Amino acid sequence: MKIGILGAGISGLSIGKMLSKQHDVELLERHSIHGGIARTKTVEGVAYHPVGGHCFNSKYPDVMDFVFNEILPKDSWHQVQRNAVIKLRGEEVSYPIEYAIQQIHEFAPELAIDITRDFLSAEDDKVYENLEDWFRKKFGNTLAENYFIPYNSKIWNRPPSEMSPAWVDGKLPIPNKESFFKGLISNESDKMPHASFYYPDTNNQNTFIDKLAEGLTILTDFTVNTIEKKAKKWLINGEKEFDLVISTLPLNILPHLIKDTPHEVLNAADKLRYNKVTTMFWETEETERTWTYIPESYNFFHRYIHIGSFFKPKKNYSMSEVVGEKTREEMIENGKKDSFLKRPIDYNVSEHAYVVFDENYDSATTTVKKYLQDIGLHTLGRFGEWQYYNMDVCIKSSLDLAQKINLA
Known part of the structure; x- marks a missing residue:
């Protein structure tokens, strides 16, 4: 089959890698580079995650086998022990x-x-x-x-x-x-999978992401505007024709791109909520921590991701995060509350970062997903399935869908 994959983030790349063994696969990506929200940005020679902190481990054996045996060998990674703390009443206590x-x-x-x-x-x-x-x-x-x-x-x-x-x-x-x-x-x-995790020896998650993309046909700077099914073929923007389409596009946007989507489905999609996240990248004091969680209201940051502790050897860099949109100046001013944060280096505001599980979540996702299933359009990934998926669960979902398609 000729298969079109909308979006070249972790989910799109993973299923593209699997399906390209048996099918003619093309990925359509609106940005100028693949990787989605897991991709790092390099500033002053250091790679950090503008959206979240993406590390790798999994309770799923097939995910571990796929990553270490087909993408980036295990000896190209180092293992990091989670050392997370919570700020509580001015003290630090261990997480959980x-x-x-x-x-x-x-x-x-x-x-x-x-x-x-x-x-x-x-x-x-x-x-x-x-x-x-x-x-x-x-x-x-x-x-x-x-x-x-x-x-x-x-x-x-x-x-x-x-x-x-x-x-x-x-x-x-x-x-x-x-x-x-x-x-x-x-x-x-606790015995959670991410009590320890793997990070590439290059100290840059893009090493893994680029290996995942290697050999795939990816058309970048391609914005999907219309999706239409005509004579058992899928047409993207009236120009790209596929036998099968897999979308990793956000579930709140996708129905609006499909021709003749019923109003009740569009209304359900419009009820789906998500959060942006604002991140600031800092040079910091030395720490052995991997994450710091901040529940108290005096500080609007909700966590630090100590990305420098993911590195080997360790470096003194961290990201601070807040849900919603803050200005660069607001982030710097709030950072003054903690002398641990020494120097602001970079700033980012995401688009989609985290899906929200509000009172409309169950009914809205059920309505949209049923419609997509009925018309035979597969949807995949954190935003495509509207789930709070870590990177490994995105890969697992991709492997499962690829197997289902290959067996059909």
């Missing part, structure tokens, strides 16, 4: 916070006791009205009110009481009462 109760007890004993009492007595009936309700039933009121609710209010730019908990599976370490108790009396920690 539910395993840091011993540390909290050292500077706030009453808080530690309240967290423990509430966690061990929390009743989880598996029925959740919203994300705030999910936090309270999983972790108890004290931990919810001191960390999960304020932090998630910052990273989603809306109260958790107005959000769905649909995104949390696989994204948060969730201890049960037994593992929480072990954390009180031992060094118990």
Whole structure:
């Protein structure tokens, strides 16, 4: 088949790599370079991620095999141990916070006791009205009110009481009462895949991304304006013809490009919400941390990504993030609150960065996805599936779809 892939980010490149073994594949990318939001930018000789911090590990064996055996060999990566902390009441405690109760007890004993009492007595009936309700039933009121609710209010730019908990599976370490108790009396920690992760030996994620793109036919600077199915063929902008189309374009935009999309589908697409993210790249003091999470309201940054700690050897560079759009001047001024941030180097405001799981999420995504399925247009990736996917899950979704297409 002749297959058109709309978008050459991680998802488009991954499925393009798999399908090009058996099919004639062309990727159409609106930017001048492939890679999407995972691509790095080099400033002063250092590569950083303008949108998020993209590292690699996975619980999926087929993803690990694909990356290490077909794209970039394992000996071209180094492994980094996660060393993440949370700023709480002027102190740093280890992440995840539910395993840091011993540390909290050292500077706030009453808080530690309240967290423990509430966690061990929390009743989880598996029925959740919203994300705030999910936090309270999983972790108890004290931990919810001191960390999960304020932090998630910052990273989603809306109260958790107005959000769905649909995104949390696989994204948060969730201890049960037994593992929480072990954390009180031992060094118990979470077993999430990204407790350690891999980063290219070049200290630049583009090394992996460029290897992923190697050998693929990618047409850059191509903006998709119209999509139409005519005589069992897909036409893109009336000029590109394909037997099959796979879109990684944002789900809120895609239906508006397809000819004769029903109004109810367009209305559903318009209800989908997403957040931009503003990032500033800094030279910093020395740190062994990989991430720092900031739930407290005095600082509008919600986290630091210590990209220099991903490097080998380590360097003193970090990114600060805030959800929404801030000016360069606002970012610099806010950075003055923390002497750890020494010198601002670069600044970026994203377009799509994170999908929002609000009260319209379930019905809107169901309506749009059903329509796309009915017309035979495949959709893929963080924005194509409107999911909070890490890079490895984007690759997994791509591998699964490629296998489905090859077996059809």
